[in-house]
Amino acid sequence: MPDTMDQKHADFLNDCVKVLGASHVMLGDDELAAPYRQDWTGYHSGTPLAIVRPKSTDEVAQIVALCHAFGVSIVPSSGRTGLCGGGVSLPDDKSLILSLERMNTIRNLDLDGRSMTLEAGVILQNAQECAAENDLVFPLTFGAQGSAMIGGALSTNAGGSNVVKYGTTRESCIGIEAVLPDGSIINALTGLRKDNTGYDLKNLLIGAEGTLGIITAAVFKLAAMPQARTTGFLSLAALADAPRVLNALQDRTGGAVEAFEYMPDVAIDVICHAFPNTKRPLEAPAKTGIFFEVGSNRKDDAQPGEEGETRLQDLVFATLAELMEDEVVVDAMIAQSEQQRIDLWTMRESILESITENGPAYFLDISLPLAVIHDFVAEMDVKMAELGFQPITVGHLGDGNLHYTLSAAKGKNWDELPLEAAKDYAFEVLSRLNGSFSAEHGIGQSKLDVMLKLKEPSQLDAMRLIKQALDPQNLMNPGKFIPV
Ligand SMILES: Cc1cc2nc3c(=O)[nH]c(=O)nc-3n(C[C@H](O)[C@H](O)[C@H](O)COP(=O)(O)OP(=O)(O)OC[C@H]3O[C@@H](n4cnc5c(N)ncnc54)[C@H](O)[C@@H]3O)c2cc1C
Structure with a gap:
């Protein structure tokens, strides 16, 4: 030493x-x-x-x-x-x-129970591939899946692009193994779907960002692999119409929407600038662009009809035709090959890197009731432009989650912009509309100030009591998650 x-x-x-x-x-x-x-x-x-x-x-x-x-x-x-x-x-x-990176073993794959036991250091993509080899879906998808690991995904209760179908990480986890701050081990890896025997320690550790213990392994539910998929890009007349489009697709396909992502033209421009080989999904710019995927588990939805389209495609076409007649959907493209589908996903998943390359930015990771998302965006866009910002907004719209990102408007110097005033304004609108200031990325260090300002004091007090009971020396990830 x-x-x-x-x-x-x-x-x-x-x-x-x-x-x-x-x-x-x-x-x-x-x-x-x-x-x-x-x-x-x-x-x-x-x-x-x-x-x-x-x-x-x-x-x-x-x-x-x-x-x-x-x-x-x-x-x-x-x-x-x-x-x-x-x-x-x-x-x-x-x-x-x-x-946890050396703890990267897939301990068990239970095909009868459709579950998988994974150590905390297993990379999400490896879990996805193992499930897919067995015609099953490991239900977490997001841009960082090639590096993010089970322990991190659980500890941040990660979301991503298919929460609309499978829920957040929490909803897929049915068992946990963890080490508590005194070094004792909790082994609750039975993977039982029903177990009402006391406080739910699993759910206390999920989303705790490492402040209550270290997750070492977990059991995840797996889903059936979709038999047919339809993927595409839509231009809507207005953001306020998005819930109607989402619900129409859900109703026609038996709830098969896997992704419903907000990608307005400003975001597509930033991606095309960072990755010039990106092909724009539609010729005309889409102020309200939506990337969507529907995945049906029904075998007959994969059957081709007389025109060669699958039944699922026919259902989606019929839904979109009605929405176009009502002038809710203005333009649409449907992927005609697996390569086109992959290109759309690649475009979606390159947004964060593209924004980062674009210049300094502040990421608001927020969620709101679907019905008021357009009110938030409309009010914020006006105010942020007044303050000198160019918002670049994308998000997992299907679950009410927006990544409303502030960058400098053309000709403005980021260092001179009133970021604190912009944040205060955003959080005021958010509170008024019953939204959350952290939808899926967590609190860490960067949201502590907002947590102190906006989280209900009685909830903060209860969190502090739990922390004190399990970690009286405050050794687990101090200075994060719970504001002093
Ligand atoms: C390009 C890109 C796209 C992204 N897209 C999304 C998205 O769509 N949705 C989303 O939710 N997130 C997204 N993220 C954020 C990030 O990928 C997730 O938060 C992810 O879950 C973090 O996993 P990780 O393994 O990298 O964790 P880390 O970054 O290593 O850790 C995250 C937190 O968890 C704690 N932690 C880590 N492992 C453990 C453990 N075993 N036990 C206890 N605590 C632990 C750490 O101390 C830290 O507080 C994205 C990130 C990038 C870079």
């Missing part, structure tokens, strides 16, 4: 090496530790005491017990794609980063 390190930390790290071996304990200022010092957005960074990479639940438990004994705080880390600064240590805190 370096000479400058105090005795407590040196003794602690020596004990970590005894548990994991020297090759899985790395000092926080090591050159190789750079990726662990900064979060994906680049806005949050800190130099931890060290990074440890256990391989088993037992090793996690031993390391957490050492932290408990030595009073060292812990930041759990999975795929490091979180967007709120939750997975890095605070600038002034010598925390231990505990990475």
Whole structure:
């Protein structure tokens, strides 16, 4: 250990090496530790005491017990794609980063029960591929799926593009294994669909952003693989019409909508600028553009009719024809091949990277009742333009979730724009319309101020009591999630 390190930390790290071996304990200022010092957005960074990479639940438990004994705080880390600064240590805190990336085993695939037991470090895409090989769906899809891991998805209760059909991460998880702040292990991996035997600790740990313990494994429900899919892009007359279009597609297809995503022309422009090979889905710009996918589990929906279209396509065409007659849908394209479908998905999933490349931006990750989303966007667009911002809004519209993003309007200097006034305005409108200031990305460090301002005090007090009961030394991801 370096000479400058105090005795407590040196003794602690020596004990970590005894548990994991020297090759899985790395000092926080090591050159190789750079990726662990900064979060994906680049806005949050800190130099931890060290990074440890256990391989088993037992090793996690031993390391957490050492932290408990030595009073060292812990930041759990999975795929490091979180967007709120939750997975890095605070600038002034010598925390231990505990990475789950070596715990990447798919422990069990239960085809009869249609479930899968996964360790916390399994990358979402690997879970999707394993399920697909067995004609099943692992129900989480979003842009970071090639890096994000089970532990991170559970701890942020991630959403994504197909929540409208499968729900958030929480709704798919039916069992959990975790290490509590004192090093004890909870093993609740039975995967039972029904189990009313006490407080629901699984749901307490999900969405807790590592403040109550470390998730080491989980059981997920799998869904049947759709037999037929129809994917396309729509231009609507107005955002206020979106619920009618969504519900019409749901009603005609038996609730088979898998994705219903808001992608106005301003977002498509930013994507085309960042990725010039992107093909615009429609010729005319769509002020209210919607990317959608419908996936039916019924075999007969995959049967081709006389014209060669599947029954599902016919249902979608018939729905859109009616909506066009009523001038609700202005223009539409339907993917005619798997490649066109993939191109649409690639376009959707490249938005965050495109906005990041576009210049400095502030991401509002909000949710609202569907009926008032157009009121929010209309009011905000006017006010933000007045303040000098160019909003770039996309979102999982089907579940009322918008990523309303502020960037500098043409000719404006980001550093001179009144960001705090813009945020205050947005949160006032949001409160008035009964929305949430964090729909799927969580709180981390970046939303603590809003959490303090907008979360009901009685709920914050209850959260503090739970935290105090399970983690009295405040060792688990301190300075995140719950405002002081
Ligand atoms: C391009 C892009 C697109 C994205 N799209 C979406 C989207 O559509 N929907 C969405 O919800 N999110 C999205 N995100 C955000 C991010 O991918 C998710 O929050 C994801 O769930 C984080 O997983 P991770 O493995 O990277 O977690 P990390 O970033 O490693 O950690 C996230 C938080 O969870 C804690 N944590 C990590 N592992 C554990 C564990 N095992 N036990 C306890 N706590 C733990 C960390 O301390 C941190 O607070 C996107 C991010 C990017 C970069």
